[in-house]
Amino acid sequence: MKFRTRFSDDKAGRALDVTVGAPSFEATLEGVPLSGDALAVRDGVWSLVGPDGRQIEVSIAFQTDGSVRAYAAGCLFGFELLDELTARALAATGGGSTRRVAHAAAAMPGRVLRVLVAPGEEVTQGQPLLVLEAMKMENEVKSPRDGVVASVEAAAGQAVSAGDVLVRFEAGGERG
């Protein structure tokens, strides 16, 4: 199965082609062959052993925005992983990684302290939409895009979970 993968600070992505899946995987990354033994220890936890005996334990978590967060060898890092078809479709529409998001979601669980915008309001990328409180700290939820607020899905005092939609934007409401 073919994938496109990309670090957030890389301009160009890399082609990842997995021809044989776990346990004895075979793949190429930008043409470089990779193989070895892949053990799914449990959900999101893998142990990979290469033919030369190199062992790497990886924890992976798929994020709500489609990216992957990985923790391995003391490094916490994120990357994009798209299957080839999705990657091509996005490239064709000029989307790339800057897909038009239809809503702003909670990145973490918390309580809504304040709502700063109302339906019909025009907002710019980075503008604070709501203030969430968790663990005695206040955190602003910022607008992921320019647009017009279609609806606010959370009220002050409400508890929200990670991934909950907080603000929806009007379709095609791009300005600027």
Added chain:
Amino acid sequence: MTRLLIANRGEIAIRVIRACRDLGISPVAVYSEADRAALHVRLADWAVPIGPAPARDSYLVVDKLLDAAKKTGATMLHPGYGFLSENAAFARRVVEAGLTWVGPSPDSIAAMGNKTESRRRVLQAGVPIVPGMTAPARSAQEIAEFGRENGFPLLLKAAAGGGGKGMRVVRSAEEVPEAFARARSEARSYFADDAVYAELFVEHPRHVEVQVLGDATGRIIALGERECSLQRRHQKVLEECPSAAVSPDLRARMESVAVAAAKSVDYVSAGTVEFLLAKDGRFFFLEMNTRIQVEHPVTEMVYGVDLVAEMIRIARGEPMSLREKPAPRGHAIQCRIYAEDPAHGFAPSPGRILRLRRPQGPGIRVDSGVEGGDIVPLDYDPMIAKFVAWGQDRDEALRRMRRALAESRVDGIETSIPFFLSLLDDPDVVANRISTQFLDGWTYVPKRPAEDVAAASMVAAALESMDGAKKRRPPAAPGCGSGPGAWRTARASFGSRE
């Protein structure tokens, strides 16, 4: 069996539970609605619900805590740190209810909790505080004289001020006239009062604190110092014992001053005297914390004492078990592990811990409030564990801490572990060139994974997303599975793309 109620939660509640077990005391936990499943509840012999999740409705409600003690027959109460631990009125209520308060007397707490009263008391005991003028300056000359006496730089402050407004740093006597004029005019416009005074400005200070322990016989000893200069948002994140900036001579002077400060309030129990340490070796009293501190384990590791058990012994009216002051041995470092996301501005990261691998092995101590599968609630402080590493010297302690951090795994929530792995590689931290401002000018830059690690992670993510990839699981019992077996030979390894 004596029962002791712990008016706290999380790792410190568990720390007190452990001291109770060692002393043959039966621990009583309290819990809010958010903490019914918390580890401190499950480790206790008795547990009493005390209300809704917000602390003001549960852990801070005095009557509920006293009722819980009555209900379970607890005769002692330990407050831990935070919450009501430095509340003199609470301590008084506990004593009035006929319980044994595990801590200093309510009068000591009250005296040290009041900024002006504590300064007055320690000054009488000969404890140095940051030199400052006791009355507004009448002239620039007066300030210049004060500077010649106490040294530059000085900080000019509006007498009616606060919040940093109208403050001005003066680096030499020549700068005084203009700075004085400006500070006065700023003070006038901000506070409608042009009274200005000067105090010594301690540049790039360290936060160094001395552990003291006093018992009912009137004996007070000091157990060395802790280096706590690495702070983020005024919160300590990493502590050490001893401080590499403190010589044996300086240690002896700080210890004797700390004991004098404690004696000024007839201190009984474990307490901490905090100092600002200037680059020139002068040190000044900040405040005294009249409770056990988060960073007490580094002192315990180096001095071989159990401070919490000593607090309980002393509260029972027994003398401390240390007949002689113990000699320090080696070096200890503590990292506070928070449920927060270093890659996203240290945003809180509450939620369920899917997996927790704690570091183990030589020289490592972990005081944790959670275990794998637990939920970290969003209602309280985000600290979930303290990792402590001990070594023969600072270098070994640092190496063991790096090992501990790299070995541990927390899946499901984000933690500050990657932040510490980067911090402990910083040459200034390794060389101990730090101050309380160090982390203000330090940015967490995620470590970039090596190519083989990145490639392995991408492959793992691809395999996880592919259908059927997760079908292969570890064998249920040894010998039941077919084992890896299917090795590829003569193929490139993960590290081939250099």
